[in-house]
Amino acid sequence: MIDMNNILVATDLTLNSAHALDRAIQLADVTQAKLHVFHQALDLSLPGKHSEEESLSEKTLDKIRDFIEQNKRCANIDYEIHIKSKGRTYELIDKCARDVRADLVIMGLTNKYKNTPSFVSTTSERVIQTGNYPVLMVSHKVTGLYQNILFYLNMNDLSPRAFKLAFRFNPKGGFVFLPAFNVLPTVNGGFWGKRRAKRYFNKRERFINEARQTLEKYEGNPQNIEYKDIQDVGANLLLAEAQKNEAGLVCIDLHTYTASLHLKVKGFAGKLLQHPPSDVLVVKRI
Secondary structure, three states, rough: OOOOOOOEOOOOOOOHHHHHHHHHHHHHHHHHOOOEEEEOOOOOOOOOOOOHHHHHHHHHHHHHHHHHHOOOOHHHEEEEEEEEEEOHHHHHHHHHHOOOOEEEEEEEHHHHHHHHOOOOHHHHHHHHHHHHOOEEHHHHHHOOOOOEEEEEHHHHHOOOOHHHHHHOOOOOOOEEEEEEEOOOOOOHHHHHHHHHHHHHHHHHHHHHHHHHHHHHHHOOOHHEEEOOOOOOOOOOHHHHHHHHHHEEEEEEEEEEOOOOOOHHHHHHHHHHHHHOOEEEEEEEOO
């Protein structure tokens, strides 16, 4: 299980970031983590503007405090607000995440992403690329805990990190695993095909069994785990499976050591972020 001690949520006080802040409050309550709220204020670093900057910062603080304290779950959480003004947004978010040792960063997914050219990186993409922490992109209004969580599993380089994090969000929810191979192995593929199939199925079974044991240990229901073997055909299949399973959260992982991380974010993860069927959790390999 991955420790959840600090959650950082970035807000620009828009409707989308309000959904993200609401989800962050919920997850901080569920995981008993400390909540850190980041906001980048207007940079009014001109002569005679210091008092105006201080006034805006106070108003922003009051607005964030009011939102948090109006939430019914706020009584159970410890929170801290961080307001910065000078610098690039993604760099300030990354520095804040490192300073507070965030185990999870939460951001709102805005409509601007859909209209962004493929060669331009958005703030959320830059945050994903820069840090080694998981990033939860919230695009939907919070109606309760995540009931159905969908996991894309790259069987060529399987990592349990996404599950070990996401099951904390609701151990009693439903979990759907999509074990994916570049080419789905078959027992009818001759000697080498059978060996490859055996390795694949053994790896999948070990992962599923470990996931069931984890759920049982933390009062979840091991029977709530389902899986479906798929050939790795990209984001379109994942989008279809998310809609079919009514997933409230889709979890994917990216490699930190790949030289083409920007292309991966723009390609596979980018399609999910452009047409999100649900909230999206991006977990990077460490």
